Amino acid sequence: MTNPVLTIVVPCYNEEEVLPETVFQLSGVLDSLIEEQLISSSSTMLLVDDGSKDATWPLIEQFHSVNPFVTGLKLARNAGHQRALLAGLMKARSYADCVVSIDADLQDDVDAIREFVVRYREGYDIVYGIRQSRSTDTWFKRATAQGFYKLMTRMGVNIHYNHADFRLMSKRTLDELDKFQEVNLFLRGMVPLLGFRSTKVYYDRKERFAGESKYPLKKMLAFAFDGITSFSVTPIRFVTAMGFVLSALSIVAGIYAIIGKLLGSTVTGWTSLVLSVWLIGGVQLLALGLIGEYVGKIYKEVKRRPLYIIEKEAISDSTQLAQSHHQHLTKSAPSSGS
Known part of the structure; x- marks a missing residue:
């Protein structure tokens, strides 16, 4: 098996305080995986600026100029976390064999990415990152989160308990995800609908490294209600x-x-x-x-309005070359009926 090209997609919204540490830790992960020959040396991270009002995009451009791992997308406006994440996934699928999505706040354990890749190489198309516990949460947040997962399950929605958007997806699962033309996005419910072979990796969630949470109670409740009404009648x-x-x-x-x-x-x-x-x-x-x-x-x-609009890209020449080569192979591949 040839070493797969991995892209780590990171949605960012006003993350100037934590972004340097995020890039540092994810670069270390990519370096380590390349040394172990688990992934290709063409692997990268893709930072998606979701219309930030601070210096997030200038920082992404700066890191891109000095760090070969860093690539970036800038959305024209704040489209929301789920749409920014989807923008990164759809961009990465054009040149990556597998994609890991992770938030920029470093609460998800970056060391778990190695286990994600190992499971992918074992033949799994989707690897879900599952929290071991919620001991670091407040009583209120823990109770409301558990109530949300239980409510979604009782309403018939196939959703994984204690899973956010920390997961690995193969290229073919992303190709199928692209066929979902929904405007009301709830990726935690959409990904299980794909039905490909999947597994779980458990990890301990950490405290936010720096900055403030972008999901206060009001947004969390709105997100939960949107998920319920998007997947259940x-x-x-x-x-x-x-x-x-x-x-x-x-x-x-x-x-x-x-x-x-x-x-x-x-x-x-x-x-x-x-x-x-x-x-x-x-x-x-x-x-x-x-x-x-x-x-x-x-x-x-x-x-049928577009989910997001890409204003700028910071993509290296090697990544663009890999993308065009991948698209050429896709077009020239014989169809299954030939």
Whole structure:
């Protein structure tokens, strides 16, 4: 087996504080893997600047000029973590045999990448990085994260417990992922749908090396809700079931009121009336909001706007040569039917 070309894709948003250490550690990983002859010497890292407002892109250009491992993409605007990650994956698949995605904050263990590559060489197309535990999280974050994974599983979404976006994917899995034309991206749910041979590597998650988290509680909740509504219609079915239950209760209440009227034991109760109005009104607004969320997703899908726009690239000549050579081989390869 020839040594595969590995690309490490790193989405970056306002990461000027941690980026020098990220490049240093990932360069060490690539150096070590090349020395062990586990990967090709043409392997690189691809830093994707997701419309940062700080010096992230100038730093990427600076590292690119002095470090042969470093390549970069700059998106024209802040497209969001999932789209920036997808931009890097789609770019890397044109010249890499396998791609590892990892966040720039160094919370994921970079040493686990070696095990990813070993598993890839054993024949696995997808290798998931799984956290051993959440001992470093606060009680609130641990409880909400575990609740999210359990909720997604109960709703029928195939998602790996304690897995974020730290994974290895082979070129053929990325080629298939490119066929997913979804605007509402939730890669943690999309990748398992590919169905290729996969395995897991467990690691201990670290504290953020520097800078601030780009996922405060508000963004985390929005991300979780987006994942749920992108992969399951269970919330809509729940609203339907709740409508049936309330309808049944209203029929029972109506029968009770008629019987009370006939028996002459009716009692005027403003409290129960007001509570009923507020309850039904609240449920209706909840249902409309949930339906509106799904309609909004359909609206985004049908517009077919590009997921991201690449403004600049910092790609070495050797990488571009490998890319053009790879594309030439792909075009000249005989079809399976010939």
